Amino acid sequence: MQTRASLRVGDxxxxxxxxxxLALFIVGTLLIVPLVAIFVQAFGDGVQGxxxxxxxxxxxxxxxxxxxxxxxxxPLNLVFGVFLAWxxxxxxxxxxxxxITLIDIPFAVSPVVAGLLYLLLYxxxxxxxxWLMDHDVQLMFSWPGILMVTVFVxxxxxxxxxxxxxxxxxxxxxxxxxxxxxxxxxxxxxxxxPNIQWALIYGVVLTNARAMGEFGxxxxxxxxxxxxxxxxxxxxxxxxxxxxAVGAFTSASLLAGIALITLFVKSxxxxxxxxxxxxxxxxxx
Amino acid sequence: MKLVKHAKSVALALAIGLSSSHSFAADQTLLNSSYDIARxxxxxxNEHFASVxxxxxxxxxxxxxxxxxxxxxxxxxxxxxxxxxxxxxxVTDVDILHTRGKLIPADWRDxxxxxxxxxxxxxxxxxxxxxxKGVSNWDDLARDDVSSVFPNPKTSGNGRYxxxxxxxxxxxxxxxxxxxxxxxxxxxxxxVAVFDTGxxxxxxxxxxxxxxxxxxxxESEVNNIIAEFPDHGxxxxxxxxxxLAEFPVAVVERHATRNGNLELxxxxxxxxxxxxxxxxxxxxxxxxxxxxxxxxxxDQFPAVELLTIEEIxxxxxxxxxxxxxxxxxxxxxxxx
Numbered sequence: 057m058q059t060r061a062s063l064r065v066g067d068x069x070x071x072x073x074x075x076x077x078l079a080l081f082i083v084g085t086l087l088i089v090p091l092v093a094i095f096v097q098a099f100g101d102g103v104q105g106x107x108x109x110x111x112x113x114x115x116x117x118x119x120x121x122x123x124x125x126x127x128x129x130x131p132l133n134l135v136f137g138v139f140l141a142w143x144x145x146x147x148x149x150x151x152x153x154x155x156i157t158l159i160d161i162p163f164a165v166s167p168v169v170a171g172l173l174y175l176l177l178y179x180x181x182x183x184x185x186x187w188l189m190d191h192d193v194q195l196m197f198s199w200p201g202i203l204m205v206t207v208f209v210x211x212x213x214x215x216x217x218x219x220x221x222x223x224x225x226x227x228x229x230x231x232x233x234x235x236x237x238x239x240x241x242x243x244x245x246x247x248x249x250p251n252i253q254w255a256l257i258y259g260v261v262l263t264n265a266r267a268m269g270e271f272g273x274x275x276x277x278x279x280x281x282x283x284x285x286x287x288x289x290x291x292x293x294x295x296x297x298x299x300x301a302v303g304a305f306t307s308a309s310l311l312a313g314i315a316l317i318t319l320f321v322k323s324x325x326x327x328x329x330x331x332x333x334x335x336x337x338x339x340x341x
Numbered sequence: 342m343k344l345v346k347h348a349k350s351v352a353l354a355l356a357i358g359l360s361s362s363h364s365f366a367a368d369q370t371l372l373n374s375s376y377d378i379a380r381x382x383x384x385x386x387n388e389h390f391a392s393v394x395x396x397x398x399x400x401x402x403x404x405x406x407x408x409x410x411x412x413x414x415x416x417x418x419x420x421x422x423x424x425x426x427x428x429x430x431x432v433t434d435v436d437i438l439h440t441r442g443k444l445i446p447a448d449w450r451d452x453x454x455x456x457x458x459x460x461x462x463x464x465x466x467x468x469x470x471x472x473x474k475g476v477s478n479w480d481d482l483a484r485d486d487v488s489s490v491f492p493n494p495k496t497s498g499n500g501r502y503x504x505x506x507x508x509x510x511x512x513x514x515x516x517x518x519x520x521x522x523x524x525x526x527x528x529x530x531x532x533v534a535v536f537d538t539g540x541x542x543x544x545x546x547x548x549x550x551x552x553x554x555x556x557x558x559x560e561s562e563v564n565n566i567i568a569e570f571p572d573h574g575x576x577x578x579x580x581x582x583x584x585l586a587e588f589p590v591a592v593v594e595r596h597a598t599r600n601g602n603l604e605l606x607x608x609x610x611x612x613x614x615x616x617x618x619x620x621x622x623x624x625x626x627x628x629x630x631x632x633x634x635x636x637x638x639x640d641q642f643p644a645v646e647l648l649t650i651e652e653i654x655x656x657x658x659x660x661x662x663x664x665x666x667x668x669x670x671x672x673x674x675x676x677x
Contacts, residue, residue, distance in 0.1 A: 180421030189421065197422040279422045280414075281372065281407040282380075294408065297377050297541055299569045 094312050097305035109306035117283045118291035119310065121199065125287065126267040129206050133263050137214025138256070142248070145222040146230075156219065159212050171205050171276025178204075197279030202287065205273040210266045214259035221255045254329045261325065265318040269311060367403035371605055374424035374593075376411040376431075378540070378562065382625045383428070389621060390612050394605070402605065410539070411498065418444065418593060425597040425606040428590045430559075431498045432650075433657050435589045444595045458587035459613035460627040463645055464506040465560035465583070467547065467567070470574035474554045478580045479510040482555060483528040490553035492543045493536040494664075494671055499543075500536070501665060503557045506584035508664070509648035513582060527674040548573065559586060560642075561626040585647040588627070 099106050109115060144156055162170065178195045179185045188195060195201045233247045249256075271289040278285045286294065288307055295304035375383055387404040394402050407414065407422065411429040418424050419442040429435055435457075438444045450456045468476050474487050482489050492500035507529050511522035534553040537543040540562065547556035548570055555578075556566075563577050590610050597606040612618055619631035623638045635642075654660035664670045 175420055181419065185421060194421070194423065196420065197417060279407055279417050280409045281405050284405055294377075294380075297408075298380050299565065 091312060094305055094309050097301065098309035100302045100305070105302055106306055109303045110310075112303070114282050114286065115291060115303070115307060118286050118288045118307065121202075121286065122268050122288040125199070125203050125206050126264050128203055129210055129267040130260055130263055132207055133211050133214050134256070134260060136211060137218060137259060138252075140215045141218035141222055141252075145219060146227055159215050162209050162212050167205075167209055167270065167272030168276060170208055171273035174201065174205050174208070174273075174277055196277050197281070198285060201277040202274050202285060205277050206267050206270055209270055209273050210263045213263040213266065214256065217255045217259035217262070218252055221252060225251055254325055254332060258322065258325045258329065261318055261321050265315060268314055368400040369402045369602065369605055370405060371402060371426065371602055371609060372405045372407065372422075372424045372600075373426050373428055373609070374407045374414045374418055374422065375428045376414070377408050378565075379428065379430075380406065380408055382622070382627075385625070386613070386618060386621060389618060390609055393612055393615075394608065397608075404609070418442065418596070423596045423600060424593055425600055425602045426590065426592050426609055428588065428610075430586070430588050432587055432589050433661070434498075435591050436657070438591070438593065442595075444593050445591050446594065449591045450589070452592075453590065453610060454614060455630050456587065456589070457591060458589050459610075460588050460619070460622045460629050461647075462559045462561045462586045462588070462627055463579070463583040463647055464503050464557055464586065465563045466578040466580065467556040467558065467563045467575050468578055469554065470576065472576055472578065476555050476578055479507050479529070479582070480514070480525075482507070482532060482557075483525060485532070487555065488532055488534040488553050489529075489555040489557055490534055490537070490543050490547045491557040492539050496538045497540060499540040499558055501660075502559075502584050502586050504530075504664070504671060505650070505653050505660065506557075506580075506582075506648070509584055509653040510580070510582045512653065513648070523670070523674060530675055548575075560628070564626040579643045579645050582646045582648065584653070585649050 098109075101108075140155075140159065144152055165173075175196055176182050177184055178188065178201065180189045180196075185196070195204065229247050229251070230243055233243045238246065269289060270287075271293075274287055275290055275293075278287065278290055280286060280290060280294065282294070288311055292304050292307045292311070295301075295307060373383060373387075383404070383406055387406070390404065391402050394400065407417075407424060409417075411431050411434040414422075414429070415427070415434040415437050418427065418438060427435060427438065432450075435445070435449065439447050439449065446452075453459070455461075466476060468474070474481070474484075476482065476487060481487055491503045494500035494504040504526070508522065508526050511525040511529075512519075515521035515525065535543070535546045537546055540558055543556060543558065544562075544566055546552050548566065556563075558566075560577070560579060567575050567577065590613065592603070592606045592610060594603065597603045613622070614631075616631055616633055619629040619634045620637070623629050623634050623641070626641070628642050629635065629638075650657055650660055654663055662669065
């Protein structure tokens, strides 16, 4: 049955191999080499130098501030994301479509603009800022401000992961649960959560990666106070400006390490999700 | 619950991390908002000040530092960053704290000696090993075989100083003949190989990309770059005439009062003028006013005729409107 017309691009070995080597070359020069370079630079002064840079007071503080912000951002966005996804997939109400679109605002807006918006609102010349100033509340240029913009920038991740999945799964199982007399909490714990858990983890992984790596929005509201409002990405820039290239790359290697771990966790979760989907398909057949 | 356990361990790690950096709680803290390349300088000065303050009052003080481009730093203070003192590299950036924020008095320059500028610097040249092009003054930079690198005067204070230094030189050399001075600066600008947006970018262009024969930047920076890249054998050339780059300081009175730090903030800036502090500043390649220290560091700082902004353009406001505004002199001279 095979005719010459069905021969596709890539069936000829030379096309295939030149495409593969081109792809490898691009991946190598654009991704792998810079990644390796980060670690080579970080260990430029040997392991001792690396450790000395990591244990620097300001670096330690930057690490803990970054972890603190991520640790607070994740639960906030987790609750918000689940609530939102549940709302738009389980209920019909006017403006539902609009709400789904609005969730994406933080993706559409440049992080720097997001930072400036918060500054204009909560800065001492802002609408709310002058009131806060009179009541001696400092949000901008301190860690709560950093947390606020990070939550803003990362808030779509969880909801975006959940909405398509929950739409696909439908509400039959939950309705079955209700008829069997499950309370709201039982329903969530026993029916909804197990169905969405891998998508949820996926969303959390993405939120975490972005929360730790965010530069633009945070840099606007940080005030760059060393040992107080300097997050890890800002710390990298600051060290680089100080001509401390090894220190900068040491901090950068931490961020790169987080990114790599994120990637592995992400692939694992994707694999689990795919498996769950297969199981679901088999059951429905 | 696994999750709870995990959350607990994270919280513990955070607590350890945060407490390690706040392990010694000082009696008083002061926030200094400064320009981006002054970190080591103030790290060193803060230590000095802490010991002086301890001796004087018996109290410990921790000085926090905020660093960034000084225009942005000033903007942050206007937006609510509660810095007690500012130590900047541009007079205009301190001025806007008065004009836009009313955070400091109009006469802030009269509050401390030397127009509130405890140290100063000037624009100098970094040349390649052995100074192969024999560059010694501004007229060499207009030669067609010499190309220079400095940040864009549109975006960088550093670049503005270089432009003004070249312009001031031309005004002197042509005895106030404006047409000739303009022509000279036009030629000078046409010899620029790359205009980077900031000082750090210009350094990278010159050092790592190997572009240009001369890098023009602060004298204090030139020496740092030499120290940073010892293998390149770069050399400093200080021109005979250059621009007086002031490093103004001021107490942000509104914030300092609010923070209960007014006295401490004033003492912090006053101490910059003491002999010990001036010696420390000179050690970071800044020129200082103290005569004893000047004599000690005479070899390091070749004599240079320094032109002030008043001599070149009347005032900073005038300089901005005559030279740097859109369509003003800089734009006209850059049109090739």
